[in-house]
Amino acid sequence: MRGKDEFPDVNPADGSVIAQVTEADRGLVDGAVQAARRAVRGEWGRLSIPARAARLHKVADAIEARFDCFVAAEVADTGKPIALASRLDVPRAAANFRVFADLIKTAGLETFQTETPDGTSALNYAVRKPLGVIGVITPWNLPLLLLTWKVAPALACGNTVVVKPSEETPATATLLAEVMKDAGIPNGVYNVVHGFGLNSAGEFLTKHDDVNAVTFTGESQTGAAIMKAVAGSVKPVSFELGGKNAAIVFADCDFEETVDGIDEAVFLNTGQVCLCAERVYVERPIFERFVEALQHKAERLRIGSPLEKATDLGPLISAEHREKVLSYYRLAREEGATLIAGGGIPEFGNTLDKGFYVEPTIYTGLPESARCVKEEIFGPVCHVAPFDSEEEVVAMANDTKYGLASSIWTTNLQRGHRVAQQMNVGITWVNCWFLRDLRTPFGGVGLSGIGREGGIHSLNFYSELNNICIRF
Numbered sequence: 001m002r003g004k005d006e007f008p009d010v011n012p013a014d015g016s017v018i019a020q021v022t023e024a025d026r027g028l029v030d031g032a033v034q035a036a037r038r039a040v041r042g043e044w045g046r047l048s049i050p051a052r053a054a055r056l057h058k059v060a061d062a063i064e065a066r067f068d069c070f071v072a073a074e075v076a077d078t079g080k081p082i083a084l085a086s087r088l089d090v091p092r093a094a095a096n097f098r099v100f101a102d103l104i105k106t107a108g109l110e111t112f113q114t115e116t117p118d119g120t121s122a123l124n125y126a127v128r129k130p131l132g133v134i135g136v137i138t139p140w141n142l143p144l145l146l147l148t149w150k151v152a153p154a155l156a157c158g159n160t161v162v163v164k165p166s167e168e169t170p171a172t173a174t175l176l177a178e179v180m181k182d183a184g185i186p187n188g189v190y191n192v193v194h195g196f197g198l199n200s201a202g203e204f205l206t207k208h209d210d211v212n213a214v215t216f217t218g219e220s221q222t223g224a225a226i227m228k229a230v231a232g233s234v235k236p237v238s239f240e241l242g243g244k245n246a247a248i249v250f251a252d253c254d255f256e257e258t259v260d261g262i263d264e265a266v267f268l269n270t271g272q273v274c275l276c277a278e279r280v281y282v283e284r285p286i287f288e289r290f291v292e293a294l295q296h297k298a299e300r301l302r303i304g305s306p307l308e309k310a311t312d313l314g315p316l317i318s319a320e321h322r323e324k325v326l327s328y329y330r331l332a333r334e335e336g337a338t339l340i341a342g343g344g345i346p347e348f349g350n351t352l353d354k355g356f357y358v359e360p361t362i363y364t365g366l367p368e369s370a371r372c373v374k375e376e377i378f379g380p381v382c383h384v385a386p387f388d389s390e391e392e393v394v395a396m397a398n399d400t401k402y403g404l405a406s407s408i409w410t411t412n413l414q415r416g417h418r419v420a421q422q423m424n425v426g427i428t429w430v431n432c433w434f435l436r437d438l439r440t441p442f443g444g445v446g447l448s449g450i451g452r453e454g455g456i457h458s459l460n461f462y463s464e465l466n467n468i469c470i471r472f
Ligand code: NAD
Pocket: 137, 138, 139, 140, 141, 142, 146, 164, 165, 166, 167, 195, 196, 197, 198, 201, 202, 203, 206, 217, 218, 219, 220, 222, 223, 225, 226, 239, 240, 241, 242, 243, 273, 274, 376, 378, 404, 444, 448, 449
């Protein structure tokens, strides 16, 4: 597959090939970067902020106008249930453009009046300028959502972009190019190159001398490779990476709501969300009842065709990723886990058997040092462990090299605040999960990332600030 000019785009629900995709070589990536460079110097770079914001609203309008197309493309590429793509991925893509279009119009910058010892003053104020050409590299789990999460603020700040979507999910980034045209975005502002990482479009883009910054979402070890690639030219990076997120369930939680919440936090998108909870800690008095309730939920999830409106769980993204997840299912057994639900591959008796499905899976009984408790699996699976005290569970939750998200479930609000503030992560939810306000800081600590995006944090990453000091 590698090294050729084309690679197949595979539907994970049945293994069928839905498209052949052109792999960009070094020359094609260079052409895209040069087009982006010309565009940043052209009409786009000269547009006023209100005019730019109006165009971004038009992009959102155009996504909404082709809503069904985007949903169909995302479902075919990822195998995610049509209900999920319709509720989450495509609406969020439009929302990303609207939020940053509005924000750039109102975002202020600091001003200081400086008193000097000789009795004169100086006024300091900063102006926002585009960084230039941004390289955007994104993963396959929420392809359009995560791509537009970066493209929208980058364009709002007046930059141009070259995006490299995951080789597993090329469709919606390509469709977005058509939408950009419909919305009147000038040529060269949004460029798409397809291909892989190492020795392919991803690496050519990150190493390109004329790319001013790289924004990346994906695995922590890919982030490390990209850091090395950009080091020579000292490009700024923004990294949203992996997680091994903890959910902490106190005995005083609202039991039914919490079971529903954890069910979603573990299994949404077949567990392929960086924010998913793979470690669930439950206070001992309710441990057994909670495990049983979660088991019932997992066993009732409807696994099946992504095209059925009632489907809760689609396949994993690829045969390779399924092999990785199954290797952890085997490892859990070797490490001595007790299997509570799932653990295998579902059988359908139809073409879905050629898809990359696994069963939603729950384990208990592993020590905290087990690899299945330490390493990101990125599948529909969690380990549930009991705890006895707040202090103990805070220590367990924080005992990880990752630090993306956590959730805390309790009806004691004081405890909610207290525990939340001790979490060594970028995002903590109390009595909810993946409830997003796009103005808030989003990112992780440790292996989970560098920097924050969201709201003003995105605008600050995607712009250069020039501080102007005027003596008077
Ligand atoms: P991945 O790191 O394998 O790939 C992500 C992108 O990077 C793809 O487009 C890929 O082609 C490209 N790439 C790979 N190697 C590269 C290289 N050397 N140079 C340049 N580009 C390269 O990640 P994935 O498997 O697509 O996604 C799953 C991972 O993403 C999980 O670890 C998950 O936790 C993480 N993720 C994190 C967030 C977040 O916001 N923190 C969000 C979604 C996914």
